[in-house]
Amino acid sequence: MTMPHETHEYPPTRWIAMTVLLIAGFMNLLDVTIVNVALPSMQKDLGATSSEIEWVVAAYALAFSLGLLPFGRLGDHLGRRRIFLIGVVLFTVCSFLCGIAPSMNTLIIARALQGFSGAMMAPQTLAIAQVIFPPQERGMAFSLFGLTASLASVTGPVAGGLLIEGNLWGLDWRPIFLVNIPVGAMAIFAGLRFIPRMAGHSGTGIDFAGIVLAGISVFLLVFPLIEGREHDWPLWCFAMMAAAVPAGLLFVLWQRRQARLSRPQLVPAALLANTRFLGGTLISTIFFSAVPSFFLILAVFFQTGFGLTPLQSGLASMPFSIGVLLSSLASGRLGAAWPRTRILVGALMLAVAMAAVRHTVGSSTVPLDTIAFLPYLLLGGFGLGTAISPMFQTVLSTVGGRDAGSASGALQSFQQAGGALGVALVGQIFFSTLTSKMGAGDPHAAFVSAMQAGVAYQIVIYLVVALGAFLLPRPPAHGAHGAHAERKPEPVAEVG
Numbered sequence: 001m002t003m004p005h006e007t008h009e010y011p012p013t014r015w016i017a018m019t020v021l022l023i024a025g026f027m028n029l030l031d032v033t034i035v036n037v038a039l040p041s042m043q044k045d046l047g048a049t050s051s052e053i054e055w056v057v058a059a060y061a062l063a064f065s066l067g068l069l070p071f072g073r074l075g076d077h078l079g080r081r082r083i084f085l086i087g088v089v090l091f092t093v094c095s096f097l098c099g100i101a102p103s104m105n106t107l108i109i110a111r112a113l114q115g116f117s118g119a120m121m122a123p124q125t126l127a128i129a130q131v132i133f134p135p136q137e138r139g140m141a142f143s144l145f146g147l148t149a150s151l152a153s154v155t156g157p158v159a160g161g162l163l164i165e166g167n168l169w170g171l172d173w174r175p176i177f178l179v180n181i182p183v184g185a186m187a188i189f190a191g192l193r194f195i196p197r198m199a200g201h202s203g204t205g206i207d208f209a210g211i212v213l214a215g216i217s218v219f220l221l222v223f224p225l226i227e228g229r230e231h232d233w234p235l236w237c238f239a240m241m242a243a244a245v246p247a248g249l250l251f252v253l254w255q256r257r258q259a260r261l262s263r264p265q266l267v268p269a270a271l272l273a274n275t276r277f278l279g280g281t282l283i284s285t286i287f288f289s290a291v292p293s294f295f296l297i298l299a300v301f302f303q304t305g306f307g308l309t310p311l312q313s314g315l316a317s318m319p320f321s322i323g324v325l326l327s328s329l330a331s332g333r334l335g336a337a338w339p340r341t342r343i344l345v346g347a348l349m350l351a352v353a354m355a356a357v358r359h360t361v362g363s364s365t366v367p368l369d370t371i372a373f374l375p376y377l378l379l380g381g382f383g384l385g386t387a388i389s390p391m392f393q394t395v396l397s398t399v400g401g402r403d404a405g406s407a408s409g410a411l412q413s414f415q416q417a418g419g420a421l422g423v424a425l426v427g428q429i430f431f432s433t434l435t436s437k438m439g440a441g442d443p444h445a446a447f448v449s450a451m452q453a454g455v456a457y458q459i460v461i462y463l464v465v466a467l468g469a470f471l472l473p474r475p476p477a478h479g480a481h482g483a484h485a486e487r488k489p490e491p492v493a494e495v496g
Contacts, residue, residue, distance in 0.1 A: 033156030067119025087120025092184030210266030289422030305447030323381020346387025
């Protein structure tokens with residue numbers, strides 16, 4: 001039975017529920033990066049072209065970014081627990097389909113479906129946490145989410161390397177997907193038991209036209225960036241990217257029209273008018289454009305450029321994971337204190353770390369000394385863990401419970417779109433430089449030049465984020481009056 005609003009108490013199982021949410025979220029986000037180390041094995045096993053191999057990564061990222069906004073709103077409308085658990089079920093099934101895929105085309109389709117099902121889960125995690133925790137515990141909850149997201153991004157290569165190196169049952173790369181099946185099953189049963197039931201807001205409705213316009217806008221921008229290099233940047237690529245601007249403007253105008261007519265909105269017009277939300281989302285998009293792209297080119301540099309095995313490549317990047325773990329735990333203890341300063345410090349640590357990595361790459365020899373990268377990757381992990389928690393808190397702190405799913409979906413959609421943009425841009429820089437330098441006859445030198453060119457993007461991006469940190473408005477004082485005051489929690493039902 002749903003508890004009356006006046007006597008609402010935060011559910012006693014909230015930390016167990018958060019653990020379930022984080023496990024499912026980790027499984028979801030891990031699949032964004034775990035395939036990187038498996039791409040050479042997939043290409044050899046399935047006889048794939050370079051374009052098809054890129055789409056194994058891109059299909060997931062594109063479907064994930066397209067689905068976040070509508071599924072975030074659907075969670076608001078039908079109930080976040082329900083949509084989350086449906087997403088976990090579908091994600092587990094799609095992981096099985098990926099693991100048994102007999103051809104590259106089948107794998108790409110299964111990856112796209114996996115991305116859509118992952119998009120059902122992701123917005124609900126932050127939205128549920130926003131309403132099941134009291135204000136004094138939300139800092140730690142968001143920090144754990146940031147920790148999970150960060151570790152998923154950087155431990156994918158290690159997990160993938162271990163699974164491929166183990167060659168379980170002679171399945172080569174396939175266990176990187178099949179391992180999701182027991183994890184997903186556990187998350188389903190635990191979620192049914194411990195995540196509180198939450199009634200949907202039937203008044204939110206579904207903005208079908210907004211879903212179409214948002215999907216078109218994202219597709220017009222991301223698709224040509226993914227395909228452009230493969231086709232030598234034809235005119236249609238630039239035409240599509242240019243068309244993304246009026247499509248995005250049309251989406252904003254449509255949302256405002258829906259608000260004026262008191263009709264359902266995919267992204268509530270109040271969010272589009274919230275400068276703190278928009279500023280934080282922009283900074284987040286820029287920030288996350290640098291994270292997955294770095295680990296993509298680092299894996300290629302280690303494995304293809306200098307002959308490391310998938311496991312050796314994953315272990316070489318492990319210091320980054322350790323840095324993220326340590327700094328995220330410390331960041332959680334700070335709660336909501338000094339968010340802009342922490343974003344600034346984290347971004348500067350990342351910029352310095354990337355500059356040091358670039359310098360170390362320049363002195364690389366055969367065999368590669370991966371220990372030389374250790375202190376700088378550790379510093380980069382500290383920077384990411386320092387910045388990510390206050391970034392999420394800053395963006396979501398002014399959003400009420402009613403629209404929490406939409407805000408969470410919007411934030412993560414832009415985060416994933418930023419990641420896809422970063423992969424496309426850095427991939428263009430890296431592979432174009434590699435192709436141009438290969439003619440010189442020294443493949444190792446070509447990979448060094450390509451890596452240095454790619455990492456230059458990371459340095460610039462993190463410096464931009466550091467400069468932009470103090471452009472964000474100060475978070476409202478806790479308990480302030482007005483629109484940004486602490487909102488009463490939503491009623492939730494008992495677990496079980």
